[in-house]
Amino acid sequence: xxxxxxxxxxxxxxxxxxxxxxxxxxxxxxxxxxxxxxxxxxxxxxxxxxxxxxxxxxxxxxxxxxxxxxxxxxxxxxxxxxxxxxxxxxxxxxxxxxxxxxxxxxxxxxxxxxxxxxxxxxxxxxxxxxxxxxxxxxxxxxxxxxxxxxxxxxxxxxxxxxxxxxxxxxxxxxxxxxxxxxxxxxxxxxxxxxxxxxxxxxxxxxxxxxxxxxxxxxxxxxxxxxxxxxxxxxxxxxxxxxxxxxxxxxxxxxxxxxxxxxxxxxxxxxxxxxxxxxxxxxxxxxxxxxxxxxxxxxxxxxxxxxxxxxxxxxxxxxxxxxxxxxxxxxxxxxxxxxxxxxxxxxxxxxxxxxxxxxxxxxxxxxxx
Amino acid sequence: xxxxxxxxxxxxxxxxxxxxxxxxxxxxxxxxxxxxxxxxxxxxxxxxxxxxxxxxxxxxxxxxxxxxxxxxxxxxxxxxxxxxxxxxxxxxxxxxxxxxxxxxxxxxxxxxxxxxxxxxxxxxxxxxxxxxxxxxxxxxxxxxxxxxxxxxxxxxxxxxxxxxxxxxxxxxxxxxxxxxxxxxxxxxxxxxxxxxxxxxxxxxxxxxxxxxxxxxxxxxxxxxxxxxxxxxxxxxxxxxxxxxxxxxxxxxxxxxxxxxxxxxxxxxxxxxxxxxxxxxxxxxxxxxxxxxxxxxx
Numbered sequence: 001x002x003x004x005x006x007x008x009x010x011x012x013x014x015x016x017x018x019x020x021x022x023x024x025x026x027x028x029x030x031x032x033x034x035x036x037x038x039x040x041x042x043x044x045x046x047x048x049x050x051x052x053x054x055x056x057x058x059x060x061x062x063x064x065x066x067x068x069x070x071x072x073x074x075x076x077x078x079x080x081x082x083x084x085x086x087x088x089x090x091x092x093x094x095x096x097x098x099x100x101x102x103x104x105x106x107x108x109x110x111x112x113x114x115x116x117x118x119x120x121x122x123x124x125x126x127x128x129x130x131x132x133x134x135x136x137x138x139x140x141x142x143x144x145x146x147x148x149x150x151x152x153x154x155x156x157x158x159x160x161x162x163x164x165x166x167x168x169x170x171x172x173x174x175x176x177x178x179x180x181x182x183x184x185x186x187x188x189x190x191x192x193x194x195x196x197x198x199x200x201x202x203x204x205x206x207x208x209x210x211x212x213x214x215x216x217x218x219x220x221x222x223x224x225x226x227x228x229x230x231x232x233x234x235x236x237x238x239x240x241x242x243x244x245x246x247x248x249x250x251x252x253x254x255x256x257x258x259x260x261x262x263x264x265x266x267x268x269x270x271x272x273x274x275x276x277x278x279x280x281x282x283x284x285x286x287x288x289x290x291x292x293x294x295x296x297x298x299x300x301x302x303x304x305x306x307x308x309x310x311x312x313x314x315x316x317x318x319x320x321x322x323x324x325x326x327x328x329x330x331x332x333x334x335x336x337x338x339x340x341x342x343x344x345x346x347x348x349x350x351x352x353x354x355x356x357x358x359x360x361x362x363x364x365x366x367x368x
Numbered sequence: 369x370x371x372x373x374x375x376x377x378x379x380x381x382x383x384x385x386x387x388x389x390x391x392x393x394x395x396x397x398x399x400x401x402x403x404x405x406x407x408x409x410x411x412x413x414x415x416x417x418x419x420x421x422x423x424x425x426x427x428x429x430x431x432x433x434x435x436x437x438x439x440x441x442x443x444x445x446x447x448x449x450x451x452x453x454x455x456x457x458x459x460x461x462x463x464x465x466x467x468x469x470x471x472x473x474x475x476x477x478x479x480x481x482x483x484x485x486x487x488x489x490x491x492x493x494x495x496x497x498x499x500x501x502x503x504x505x506x507x508x509x510x511x512x513x514x515x516x517x518x519x520x521x522x523x524x525x526x527x528x529x530x531x532x533x534x535x536x537x538x539x540x541x542x543x544x545x546x547x548x549x550x551x552x553x554x555x556x557x558x559x560x561x562x563x564x565x566x567x568x569x570x571x572x573x574x575x576x577x578x579x580x581x582x583x584x585x586x587x588x589x590x591x592x593x594x595x596x597x598x599x600x601x602x603x604x605x606x607x608x609x610x611x612x613x614x615x616x617x618x619x620x621x622x623x624x625x626x627x628x629x630x631x632x633x634x635x636x637x638x639x640x641x642x643x644x645x646x647x648x649x650x651x652x653x654x655x656x657x658x659x660x661x662x663x664x665x
Binding site: 076105107108109110111112113114115117118119121122124125126136137140141143144145147148149163164165166174209210211212215238 | 370371372373374375378379383466467470475476477479480481482488501502574575576577579580581582584585589621624625628629631633634635637
């Protein structure tokens with residue numbers, strides 16, 4: 001009896017040990033990078049920063065010095081992926097190129113808050129030179145993780161940094177953290193919808209009640225709608241399973257629909273588009289990707305551009321030209337027009353030349 | 369590297385408080401309580417709302433606990449009085465709490481960075497000098513966890529605590545003692561969810577914000593912590609079950625941290641957790657089987 005007991009315990013321990021061994025084995029590769037960044041740590045980064053300062057303007061080539069950054073993205077999502085891509089492009093435009101003088105660790109929290117905080121803690125632990133946080137919860141968690149350190153955080157795709165308490169009402173950062181906001185150009189969008197649809201009265205918006213970004217966008221739409229003669233019809237959902245029914249109800253009641261940067265709703269865009277097409281109701285997008293997928297038009301953001309702008313800010317911090325705590329968060333400079341002529345033809349709508357002439361990009365197909 | 373270890377302890381200790389609750393329901397009452405997914409963020413919502421309104425961070429503790437107790441009571445009443453199956457009553461309550469949490473917090477995401485918390489206030493900053501400030505959070509959490517553990521241990525040794533333990537393992541005894549086993553169950557669920565909400569509130573103070581989705585998967589983490597802890601220390605008689613649960617919680621978070629640091633896609637973590645989970649359960653089942661065989665032989 002006793003002997004058996006012991007054997008079973010041994011079996012359990014072996015299993016646990018094997019598991020840990022498995023985990024560490026798969027870690028051996030990454031551990032080496034960790035030790036590198038440990039030694040590199042702040043001293044090298046500081047030295048590098050000083051070097052660039054003294055060597056002056058050698059901007060055409062890559063900046064000397066090695067940088068390690070951690071990118072934490074809150075969820076897998078087209079716009080956010082574009083942000084990340086743009087961010088790395090922005091850095092390389094400033095001479096900080098991945099694989100040459102930049103080591104990038106990327107992790108996605110898949111919308112799990114507890115994993116988000118562990119990702120940021122692991123970045124802090126491995127002593128990265130900078131953390132890039134994509135989307136609001138990731139930025140908040142990165143700020144919490146770096147509070148007692150001197151690691152700067154650069155965020156992007158945070159709609160309202162003031163509401164998230166990452167900046168005060170004047171836009172000054174609350175700590176060593178700054179970045180870019182993806183606040184929608186609501187006024188420009190309303191102006192554009194009015195120009196395309198002079199008769200429309202009711203503008204529908206669908207949003208997820210759990211997304212604080214969406215809430216502030218909807219509030220802004222409501223505030224400005226009457227200036228352009230619109231009445232906003234809102235439809236709040238709690239999960240993507242609610243979308244088909246909510247779309248049916250909403251489409252019965254409105255003349256047109258506008259998308260906002262709501263993660264859940266955007267992910268189900270095809271459902272809404274096909275239902276709207278059946279009723280011949282135009283759907284406006286909030287960024288380039290949505291117009292590609294079949295929204296009529298958008299006065300919106302290009303997340304790659306937003307990412308680039310963020311990358312430039314990060315480069316300044318890495319090179320030691322500025323402290324994150326001294327830089328106010330930035331909005332994307334100007335909204336641009338995106339239109340889809342295929343969708344317009346299907347709806348029997350002609351996009352006014354005043355808009356198409358200044359379009360950033362026009363599409364004539366619908367991406368499946 | 370040190371920060372990673374500190375991080376593991378910070379996260380592990382907070383989830384340990386929640387796991388003490390899951391230990392009561394899952395181990396003692398044999399009740400798989402899914403309402404934890406709702407009560408954990410409920411505690412955070414209450415805490416965020418109170419602190420944003422200017423309340424003292426310490427006041428948020430009992431308030432979060434009470435909110436959890438109320439929600440746990442609802443689960444208990446649905447199960448015991450309305451005769452809804454255990455899993456379903458938990459699902460119903462956690463579903464409903466989503467809306468409650470939104471109402472309580474006001475919006476889906478509330479930041480309290482600018483406010484004092486138990487981890488960041490003038491007193492803590494004065495007590496812990498700059499050099500060991502990074503340890504402050506772990507030390508404070510450690511004290512809270514020990515207090516919770518000791519209180520729970522003391523409670524389990526009271527008359528009411530004995531009844532609670534009896535309700536799970538031998539409910540006829542409870543009836544024989546002329547006590548209502550339903551009431552005992554409700555009481556257990558109330559305390560368990562109180563702990564879960566308390567943990568959520570502490571997490572909210574530590575991370576500086578509330579997010580309505582922060583509860584997703586809490587119950588799985590709780591179950592994993594309880595199972596890992598109690599299995600490892602099953603035959604180590606001097607380690608109390610409550611201590612084992614706390615250590616299990618830290619081990620679990622350490623595994624997650626190792627996985628992230630070795631470059632594993634965090635998206636795969638849930639699968640790894642599931643496999644780890646299953647592995648431990650299967651091994652412990654094998655042990656039971658052999659026990660039976662031995663008993664027969």
